[in-house]
Amino acid sequence: xxxxxxxxxxxxxxxxxxxxxxxxxxxxxxxxxxxxxxxxxxxxxxxxxxxxxxxxxxxxxxxxxxxxxxxxxxxxxxxxxxxxxx
Amino acid sequence: xxxxxxxxxxxxxxxxxxxxxxxxxxxxxxxxxxxxxxxxxxxxxxxxxxxxxxxxxxxxxxxxxxxxxxxxxxxxxxxxxxxxxxxxxxxxxxxxxxxxxxxxxxxxxxxxxxxxxxxxxxxxxxxxxxxxxxxxxxxxxxxxxxxxxxxxxxxxxxxxxxxxxxxxxxxxxxxxxxxxxxxxxxxxxxxxxxxxxxxxxxxxxxxxxxxxxxxxxxxxxxxxxxxxxxxxxxxxxxxxxxxxxxxxxxxxxxxxxxxxxxxxxxxxxxxxxxxxxxxxxxxxxxxxxxxxxxxxxxxxxxxxxxxxxxxxxxxxxxxxxxxxxxxxxxxxxxxxxxxxxxxxxxxxxxxxxxxxxxxxxxxxxxxxxxxxxxxxxxxx
Numbered sequence: 001x002x003x004x005x006x007x008x009x010x011x012x013x014x015x016x017x018x019x020x021x022x023x024x025x026x027x028x029x030x031x032x033x034x035x036x037x038x039x040x041x042x043x044x045x046x047x048x049x050x051x052x053x054x055x056x057x058x059x060x061x062x063x064x065x066x067x068x069x070x071x072x073x074x075x076x077x078x079x080x081x082x083x084x085x086x
Numbered sequence: 087x088x089x090x091x092x093x094x095x096x097x098x099x100x101x102x103x104x105x106x107x108x109x110x111x112x113x114x115x116x117x118x119x120x121x122x123x124x125x126x127x128x129x130x131x132x133x134x135x136x137x138x139x140x141x142x143x144x145x146x147x148x149x150x151x152x153x154x155x156x157x158x159x160x161x162x163x164x165x166x167x168x169x170x171x172x173x174x175x176x177x178x179x180x181x182x183x184x185x186x187x188x189x190x191x192x193x194x195x196x197x198x199x200x201x202x203x204x205x206x207x208x209x210x211x212x213x214x215x216x217x218x219x220x221x222x223x224x225x226x227x228x229x230x231x232x233x234x235x236x237x238x239x240x241x242x243x244x245x246x247x248x249x250x251x252x253x254x255x256x257x258x259x260x261x262x263x264x265x266x267x268x269x270x271x272x273x274x275x276x277x278x279x280x281x282x283x284x285x286x287x288x289x290x291x292x293x294x295x296x297x298x299x300x301x302x303x304x305x306x307x308x309x310x311x312x313x314x315x316x317x318x319x320x321x322x323x324x325x326x327x328x329x330x331x332x333x334x335x336x337x338x339x340x341x342x343x344x345x346x347x348x349x350x351x352x353x354x355x356x357x358x359x360x361x362x363x364x365x366x367x368x369x370x371x372x373x374x375x376x377x378x379x380x381x382x383x384x385x386x387x388x389x390x391x392x393x394x395x396x397x398x399x400x401x402x403x404x405x406x407x408x409x410x411x412x413x414x415x416x417x418x419x420x421x422x423x424x425x426x427x428x429x430x431x432x433x434x435x436x437x438x439x440x441x442x443x444x445x446x447x448x449x450x451x452x453x454x455x456x457x458x459x460x461x462x463x464x465x466x
Contacts, residue, residue, distance in 0.1 A: 014464055031263050038221050038264040038318050039461040046397035046462070055395035057323070060187075062313040063265030 004073045010047060011069060015040055026070040031063060041066055048072070054079045088386060094152050097137075098159035104132050105164030112166035112292070116437055119284065119291040121248060125169050129203060134160070135173065136201030139181055143197035150327075150389050154334040161338025165434060167441040168292030170335040175244045175293070176200070178328040179253050180207030183269060183320050187312035192271060196251060208249035210240035210298045211321065217242075217451075220255065220267070220321065225300060227256035227268055233304040234258070234270060236278075239297060244448070246296030247284045250274050253324075254300065255317050267317030271309045278303040289440030326402050328449050330389050333409040336445055337381050340416045343438060344374045347423045361423075370419045377412030384408050400462045407455040410445035417442040 001009075004026060012021045015035050030036045036044060044066060049056035054076065065075040090098075108125035115122060129135060138153045139145030148156070160170050181200035184193055199205030216222040225238025236256050243252070252272045259266035272279060282297035312320040348371055351362030361367045384405040392398045417438040421428035428435040446452045 031265050032260065034262075036264065037262070039458060041264040041318070042322060042399045043462055043464075046399050049395075049397045056397055057326075057392060057395050060313075061319045062316045063319070064313075064315065067265075 003076065004069060006051075007072050007076075008069050010051075011035070011044070011072075014043065014047075024069065026073075027068050029067055030069070031067050036066065044072070048076060052076050052080065088151065088155075088390075090155060094155055097148070097152065097156045100132060101134060101156045102159040102163040104128055104134065105160040105162070105170070108169050109163065109165035112164075113432065113434055113437075115166060115292045116168070117431075119286065119294070121172065121292055121294050122166065122169055125166070126172075126203065126206075129173060133201075135177060135181075135203045138177070139185055139197055139201050143193065144201035145197070150330065150393055151386065154330055154385065154389055157331055158334045158338040158341075161335035162342045163338070166292050167339060167438065168290040171290050171332065171444075172206075172245055172248075172293040174328070174331045174335060175209075176203070176207045178324055178331055179209035179245070180205075180251050180271070182327045183253055183311050183324050184271070186323055187269070187316070187320050188271075189308070191308060192311065196271065199250070205250040206245055206248050207251050207253070208243050208245035209253040209255070209324070210243050210246075211255050212240065212242045214239065214241050221262050221264070221318070223255065223257055223267065225254070225256045227258050227270060227305070229258075229307070230304075232307055234268075234307060234310070236270065236272070236300045236303040236305055239299045241297050242295060242448075243281075243298045244293060244295050246281055246298055247294040249281075252279075252298065253311065254298075254305075255321060256300075258317075259315055264318055265315035267321070268314050269311040269317045269320045270305045271311055272300075272303060272305055276303050276305070288443060289437070290444050291440075322399075325449060326392060326398060329402050329406045330385060330392075332449065333381070333406060333413075333445065334385050336409055336413045336442070337378065337385060339438065340374070340378045340381065340413055343416055343420050344371065344378055347371055347374065347420050351423060367423060370423055374416045374419050377416050381409040381412050400459055403450075403455040403458040403462075406449060407452055407459075410442070411452060413442040413445050414439070 008024055009021045012024055045056050048054055059079055066072055108122055133146055136145035137148045141147045164170055184197055200207055213223050227234040227236045254270045254272045255267055257266050258268040278301040280299040284294045284296055351367055352360050354361050388398055388401040388405045391401055420435050424435050427433045
């Protein structure tokens, strides 16, 4: 399973259980459309940190990085490449 | 178990010495709700305010665990519970977000004042209709040229009456959205900023608190702390530090209280025996000890996890809940152990109950911490 599929499955399972993973467009705005709220954002960040071993408390976080499945995937890619922001 | 170095023990001893001096006239200042200006001058001299900040800004470059250990010493020795609360509020409200999210320009301009204590810090988050539900805040920040224009009001601003700089959290986006809040550093003398009168409260009376009114306050875009829309994440980081630093002070207070209660229970005799020999009293002391040990474990384990760059959202919520509730239980038990003396103002035991209750409310109430843990379990 690709990483973007894995992220999609997690978001659907945790925040949008009424839809199927293949129904969530990778560019769908998760924040503006209320799929992920503020506490949900913390949950998502926590999951990403554990799943991909990201130093989430060291990375310069911004909500834009979690606006869509594609943005989340790009965030993970960037964090894995760059490592922690010191 | 953490093995502290001689250097860490020396720092803690210095903080304990300072706390004992500051706390000397705590009863009088609690009665009048007076912040210790003399204490602030002493804490400025000690360098304590710059503990976790970079040496290039005048700080001591201490790590999180060392900072906590030293503040635990301050809590253990200082009988004025409001004073350490003002100290930790100062450190976490402005210094912590500046260090983590501030631009180089902001750090160079404001962190030296945080470290030296020349510019007292506060943060303005809660509002009359938005306490724990910060995403419902109404204070707005609207971009106008190179400035944001802030309008609204804030309530329960600890250090408000004495603060020089405020971290103001305001709405820049769609209400309720996680990217709706932005953090601004606002100077006290900004036109349109009005600090309310000190407000009376149940406890922590020596740590002044007020409302804050923002009437079209212009703040340059260069004073945005973190990214626009990242205020919730800034606050999440600040709350982790606030909970660890403020409540490790409570741990020190609980340690002192337990020692005093044990001493009293061993020396106070009723019906020919020390009261501590009665199981109904000794059980209270054992529960107080369990509260101390449980609080210590949660505080330092969570801090170690945070330092190891692990996600601690659930741990922080549990830590805050456990320590604040243990502190209330400990303070109430102390009143009972001291009996009539515990109830009298002049012995300073009842004051701890009033102070401890605050801990179940600020930094997110006990109820919101449970809600947060539930949400992290996928239940909310």
